[in-house]
Amino acid sequence: MRPKKAGLDKKWISFGTLVLGAGTIYKLGFLKDAFYVPMQDFMGLSHTQIGAAMSVAGLISTFGFLASIYLTDRVSKKIMIPLALLGICLCGLWLSTFPSYTSFLLIYCLLAVCADMLYWPTMLKTVRLLGTREEQGRMFGIMEAGRGLVDTLVAFCALGIFSALGSTAEGLRAAILFYAAVPGVIGVVMYFLLEPDAKQDKTAQSESVSKNQQAWQGAVQALKNKNIWLVSCNIFLVYSVYCGITYFIPFLNEAYALPAALVGVYGIINQYGLKMVGGPIGGLISDKVLHSPTKYLRVGFLATGVVLAAFAYLPHEALGIWAGIVISLVISACVYSMRAVFFAPMDEVNVPREITGSAMSMASFVGYLPGAFMYAVYGSILDSHAGIAGYQIVFTVMAVFALLGILLSTYIVKRIHPITK
Incomplete structure (x- = not known):
């Protein structure tokens, strides 16, 4: 009974950490939700520039979902999820320098790649595989509720940091760093919690070729x-x-x-x-x-x-x-x-x-x-x-x-x- 309980505990710990990631990975990409005016005041951004960045990021997300049809089954979740979260962290560190608008646009494109191409479909895949056929509704329902709760708590914490530092440019910088640090820590934790995807390759020599074949076959199978x-x-x-x-x-x-x-x-x-x-x-x-x-x-x-x-x-x-x-x-x-x-x-x-x-x-x-x-x-x-x-x-x-x-x-x-x- 003990190994079974240990496996069950790990399942829910992994699920909980996925929820934490899902509740924080979009905070930098939607920084405007809580800090629209400070972004204008301290980063020198206009309404048009913020809107353009969101539109470009949305376009990247669309193509990212298409690319992930191949990537999500090609790369193990043990690599993909931590990579996405750590990528968000690095983008946040760069964003905290209040870069030029060209760099700002590039950062938003990278945030879309990490969140929508690397993290989101892989997270959905992992949630499905963590639950049995009879648990699918609960797993996805609890995930959505938990994501909303984490989203709210993280946003209020960032706002608290911003206010505590006098609602200044340094306060905005600290809030961005907080938004960057949380997914970074979660990414490191996820690397140790998640198991690698099961390998179906026959020999080490053909591993690379067979993985590519499996991924393409999976993508074609899904499309059909x-x-x-x-x-x-x-x-x-x-x-x-x-x-x-x-x-x-x-x-x-x-x-x-x-x-x-x-x-x-x-x-x-x-x-x-x-x-x-x-x-x-x-x-x-x-x-x-x-x-x-x-x-x-x-x-x-x-x-x-x-x-x-x-x-x-x-x-x-x-x-x-x-x-x-x-x-x-x-x-x-x-x-x-x-x-x-x-x-x-x-x-x-x-x-x-x-x-x-x-x-x-x-x-x-x-x-x-x-x-x-x-x-x-x-x-x-x-x-x-x-x-x-x-x-x-x-x-x-x-x-x-x-x-x-x-x-x-x-x-x-x-x-x-x-x-x-």
Whole structure:
């Protein structure tokens, strides 16, 4: 019993450290979330320069997900994850020197490579392989909740450091160094915790060739696997709805004149609180009640679509502000719970575990693609349709994505029914 318990302890320690990494690896790339004005004041950056850096990094991330379809199963997680975290650390050290804008752009490109090409798909692969088929919903749900908690704590610590040093340039530098140090330490710890990927090579002489062949074969196999495409498209639909919840704050301001004092509170609950609550709830219902992440996604799409459609055309002028806040938070909670488990169906559709890295990379590329254009689509709708009418169209479009999600989830459930029966 002792070896089994030791293995179980190591599994959860490894999982916990992965969560720590997932909660910190994007902090430097999204430094603007907490330090937008200090970046302008002390690094001499304009709105356009910060926006351009984010756009270029997003483009690199897109191509990074494509490259990771090959890399994630080619390079062992014992190398890939520590390398990504230590790479983030080094980029943070460079960023703390307040470099020129050209160097700033290069740093943001490198941050995207480390986070999205090296870390994220490999982390998803590792989480899947750490859990059994029956644990997938919980593993991904707890991971999302833990990531939200770590994200919040690390951000507040960095803000505390910045404030303690008088909100000066040196305070910003210290906060950046803190953001760099945390993933660096986690990367070193992960190197000793993670086991190397299992080798399938027959001889040492052919090791390099066979690894390349296996990686390419895995990538091709993933691209040809219909079930991976189906799961990826389902993630795409969830993320398309997720992009729309960003506009709840301006909507509440437009429809209910949301007081400025409530904007910050609402934002914290919507961005962090619901992530921490929705993740475990979605995972537990998926595993313990419905015994199927895909069935849970179908239920989530149904609830989200119905409430969105109703919310769009409610008589908002007759409702109180708290009604609008509560309904919008219910929608967000549903979406966050779906987002927490949308990678979990990979086991349910019997994706071979040896191509997990390629499958997760492909799903990340397809699934997160709405982030590259849906904000622009929703924004253009709001710009071209003044007042509540624009938001009604946006919420209707989100409801249509939810409807498509119901149909696709139903098809996937029917496709895997012989497996899950």
